[in-house]
Amino acid sequence: MNPLMLAIRRRPDLWKEDTFLRHYPQGPFGQTESIMLRFPEKVEGLTEEQIEAYKQNQLAGHDQYEAVDYPAYAVLHEARPLVMNLMARVQGERLGRVMINKVAAGGRIFAHADTPEQTRYYTRFHIVLHGLPGAVLKAGDEEINMNTGDVFWFDNKQVHEVINNSRDDRVSMVVDIRTAR
Secondary structure, eight states: OOHHHHHHHHOGGGGGTOOTTTTSTTOSOTTEEEEEEEEEOOOOSOOHHHHHHHHTTOSTTOOTTOEEEOHHHHHOTTHHHHHHHHHHHTTOSEEEEEEEEEEOTTOEEEEEOOOHHHHHHOEEEEEEEEOOTTEEEEETTEEEEOOTTOEEEEOTTSOEEEEEOSSSOEEEEEEEEEOOO
């Protein structure tokens, strides 16, 4: 087992620290637990109009591209070398969201496409920390098994979903990086 997964197993409380994605209204992540390592500062109490402006990165005083380190990033120091090595490998210019998502055996992330403004700015990568055959990512017309150790670019502007038909949790670190493209 890799050092980051061992660290996560030693700190199961981190799955419960931030439920933003799991409880996002009408969101696809109801069956997902997340550990936020980097994420934009959350803005609460917005009207529907303000939420739409935020999604388009047009809400005054807020830059949705600016992700900040969350406390779990300092706790799970084993994540930093993976993230920084990936940044170097793809010649990243800016680091965005970094989160670890767990989908339990039999669970799923429901079909969705990510916010267009976010997908235009950042390139999304996955580092599969734990995945067995049957943990499947579907995007557009493609389908892949998410197996432990896989690292791949992912076109998150396409409608996509995760179905975990394996016998164990699928744990993947999502890393958004601004690249020169």
